[in-house]
Amino acid sequence: MIKTVDNGPLQVKGPIRLVDHDGTSYELGPERTRLLCRCGMSATKPFCDGAHARNGFSATERST
Numbered sequence: 001m002i003k004t005v006d007n008g009p010l011q012v013k014g015p016i017r018l019v020d021h022d023g024t025s026y027e028l029g030p031e032r033t034r035l036l037c038r039c040g041m042s043a044t045k046p047f048c049d050g051a052h053a054r055n056g057f058s059a060t061e062r063s064t
């Protein structure tokens with residue numbers, strides 16, 4: 001499951017395998033949750049580090 005968080009990250013709930021651009025793989029087991037940066041300001045991409053809140057990131061779009 002991938003869920004958008006208003007003014008924040010993408011909440012991902014496993015099981016999934018996330019592979020970054022270098023080929024590094026992150027396994028996320030069943031019922032485990034990770035937050036993926038959506039604002040581009042995280043120092044720990046692809047994961048959210050809370051920078052969106054400190055920098056006033058705004059995103060509340062809804063799918064249509």
Ligand code: FES
Pocket residue numbers: 008009010036037038039040041042047048049050051052053
């Ligand atoms: S969405 Fe949280 S740091 Fe980017």
